[in-house]
Amino acid sequence: MFVLLSLSFFYRGxxxxxxxxxxxxxxxxxxxDYAFASFKANRVINLHSVENTSAGVxxxxxxHRFGMINSGFYELFGLDAASIRIGGDYGITDNLTVxxxxxxxxxxxxxxxxxxLLRQSSGAKVMPVTLAILSSLxxxxxxWPNPARENYFSSRxxxxxxxxxxxxxxxxxxxxxxxxxxxxxxxxxEQEAHDVFSLGAAGRIKLTKRMALNAEYIYVFPxxxxxxxxxxxxxxxxxxxxxxxxxxHFSNSTSMIEKGFITETTGDWGGGGVHxxxxxxxxxxxxxxxIKE
Amino acid sequence: xxxxxxxxILLLLGSITSVEAQKYFxxxxxxxxxxxxxxxxxxxxxxxxxxxxxxxDQRMEFAVLIxxxxxxxxxxxxxxxxxxxxxxxxxxxxxxxxIINPTELSAKKxxxxxxxxxxxxxxxxxxxxxxxxxxEFTKENVMVSSVFxxxxxxxxxxxxxxxxxxxxxxxxxxxxxxxEPLK
Numbered sequence: 001m002f003v004l005l006s007l008s009f010f011y012r013g014x015x016x017x018x019x020x021x022x023x024x025x026x027x028x029x030x031x032x033d034y035a036f037a038s039f040k041a042n043r044v045i046n047l048h049s050v051e052n053t054s055a056g057v058x059x060x061x062x063x064h065r066f067g068m069i070n071s072g073f074y075e076l077f078g079l080d081a082a083s084i085r086i087g088g089d090y091g092i093t094d095n096l097t098v099x100x101x102x103x104x105x106x107x108x109x110x111x112x113x114x115x116x117l118l119r120q121s122s123g124a125k126v127m128p129v130t131l132a133i134l135s136s137l138x139x140x141x142x143x144w145p146n147p148a149r150e151n152y153f154s155s156r157x158x159x160x161x162x163x164x165x166x167x168x169x170x171x172x173x174x175x176x177x178x179x180x181x182x183x184x185x186x187x188x189x190e191q192e193a194h195d196v197f198s199l200g201a202a203g204r205i206k207l208t209k210r211m212a213l214n215a216e217y218i219y220v221f222p223x224x225x226x227x228x229x230x231x232x233x234x235x236x237x238x239x240x241x242x243x244x245x246x247x248x249h250f251s252n253s254t255s256m257i258e259k260g261f262i263t264e265t266t267g268d269w270g271g272g273g274v275h276x277x278x279x280x281x282x283x284x285x286x287x288x289x290x291i292k293e
Numbered sequence: 294x295x296x297x298x299x300x301x302i303l304l305l306l307g308s309i310t311s312v313e314a315q316k317y318f319x320x321x322x323x324x325x326x327x328x329x330x331x332x333x334x335x336x337x338x339x340x341x342x343x344x345x346x347x348x349x350d351q352r353m354e355f356a357v358l359i360x361x362x363x364x365x366x367x368x369x370x371x372x373x374x375x376x377x378x379x380x381x382x383x384x385x386x387x388x389x390x391x392i393i394n395p396t397e398l399s400a401k402k403x404x405x406x407x408x409x410x411x412x413x414x415x416x417x418x419x420x421x422x423x424x425x426x427x428x429e430f431t432k433e434n435v436m437v438s439s440v441f442x443x444x445x446x447x448x449x450x451x452x453x454x455x456x457x458x459x460x461x462x463x464x465x466x467x468x469x470x471x472x473e474p475l476k
Contacts, residue, residue, distance in 0.1 A: 021345040021354040022387075024475065025318060028343075033360070037375045054367030091367075171381060209376045210453065242456045243368060285366045 033123035035130065038168040038176075041245045041281050042089060042097065042114075044202040044216045045234040046253060046261045050130040050166030050176050052116050053091035053099075056287030061087045061101070063256045063279040070272030078276060085256045090286070095119075103256060110257045112136035112160075120167060134162040138259050155186035158259035162200075175203040180218070182259050193224040196263050204238070212238040214249070218262050225263060232265045247279040315348040317435045322470035324357050328461040335369065335460065337362040344437065344470045348400070351392040353409060353437075355468070356385050377450050378416055386415045392428070404429040409439070415448040426468070435472040440465065 039049035042059065053059050067081030075081060087101025087110075095116040102109050118131040138158040144151045159182070166176030178200035187194060202216035218232045236249025252267030252274050253260065267273035322342035328335040342357040359380040364370040374380040390411015392398065398405065410423045426439030442463045445452065452460050 021316075021347055021352055021389075022343060022356050024316065024345060025320070025343065031358075037371050057367050209451075240372075241453075242372075242459065283366075283368050288365045289363070289367070 030124040032125045035120040035168040038174040040238040045236045045249045047216045053089045053097045055091045055094045057091045058284045058286045059089040065275040065277035107141045110138040129167045132164040136160045157185045159183040160258035172206045196224045197221045210240045232261045245281040250274045316475040317472035318345045318475045319472045325467045327465045333459040337364045355388040383417045400430045418448045437470045439468045
């Protein structure tokens with residue numbers, strides 16, 4: 001009987017002595033773990049990154065490219081000249097972003113829609129990559145060089161369609177590929193293609209919690225552009241401070257929109273044909289999300 | 294002899310049922326925090342925390358998934374996870390402790406003031422804490438609530454100079470949970 005009694009106490013003791021109360025609940029349901037912050041901003045430098053603007057958030061961007069460094073001391077190595085794009089991106093939903101902008105270069109207005117089709121995740125749902133599709137329209141509004149001839153509005157339109165496939169490999173490393181089609185309604189010579197196919201590649205290495213090194217290169221498939229045009233290469237540093245992201249970079253492209261930096265880049269890195277520039281992004285929460293209490 | 298065996302068995306059974314009836318749990322505990330400075334008010338809510346209380350020995354445990362905190366500002370939520378709490382490295386905050394005051398809770402008294410002591414683990418750092426709270430037994434459930442503050446600097450959370458005026462040095466944490474019996 002002592003055995004029994006002591007057994008009963010032992011049993012009781014063993015329950016009470018259980019180390020971890022939470023483990024009594026058993027295995028937790030696995031949650032879907034989405035990758036986030038693959039890039040600090042929704043642009044790598046010129047290229048759109050895989051990131052979308054969150055729902056209800058307005059992201060005001062002021063982007064600047066100074067003149068080319070090889071313009072010499074008289075131009076203070078490019079600092080006397082500036083090309084600017086002012087724009088705003090808004091997250092309609094977490095997966096759909098709309099944006100507009102206006103560039104001083106070629107007095108161009110642009111607008112885009114960006115939709116995230118797949119989102120990288122682990123846990124209950126495994127998805128190795130994030131996939132987004134971008135469509136943009138650009139309208140040049142400089143005065144017609146030859147007003148005497150018949151000019152059409154459609155001649156000023158440029159369309160871009162791009163897939164963005166990206167993966168955050170680790171906290172430090174994110175990479176993406178951007179196959180792109182730029183359609184130009186009017187080109188200068190017959191040898192130039194209306195439809196220009198290219199492949200962009202971009203990556204970032206996170207240096208510290210608030211700084212990241214970015215690079216992007218866009219390879220334009222041969223025999224589509226007139227001689228003298230080059231592939232765009234940009235290298236930059238992202239610095240994040242609370243609600244701002246400062247992106248400082250060097251790029252051989254003057255334009256900051258797809259049709260420009262993909263098909264109209266003339267700068268030559270080897271000869272110092274490079275712009276110093278920056279993007280400043282500031283976010284404002286316009287529509288507050290519903291928080292489940 | 295027989296009676297003793299029977300009473301032994303009864304004691305065994307009795308001990309099991311009484312222990313079981315005294316454990317309560319929830320997976321939907323509300324945990325929110327509030328940071329108030331002249332520059333900015335920040336708050337975040339999390340309604341998916343786990344809590345288990347064993348009234349037999351008055352032990353209490355919480356597990357809070359850091360990624361489940363929801364902020365009004367999306368970027369703030371991203372920075373909270375990426376820069377401050379490093380939720381990829383430290384996915385959960387936990388509390389393991391005991392109701393130290395009163396030493397014997399009464400299941401009949403209605404709302405009772407309690408004091409809880411234990412180890413709070415945030416951002417991978419363990420700190421001994423004592424917090425006030427209330428416990429109320431209802432017909433089927435147990436309501437647990439508490440409001441206490443933690444100092445951000447106690448948990449090795451690095452706040453850079455530019456946002457130092459925007460984030461409070463002491464953050465107020467509110468816990469509200471309705472527990473049901475654990476069977």
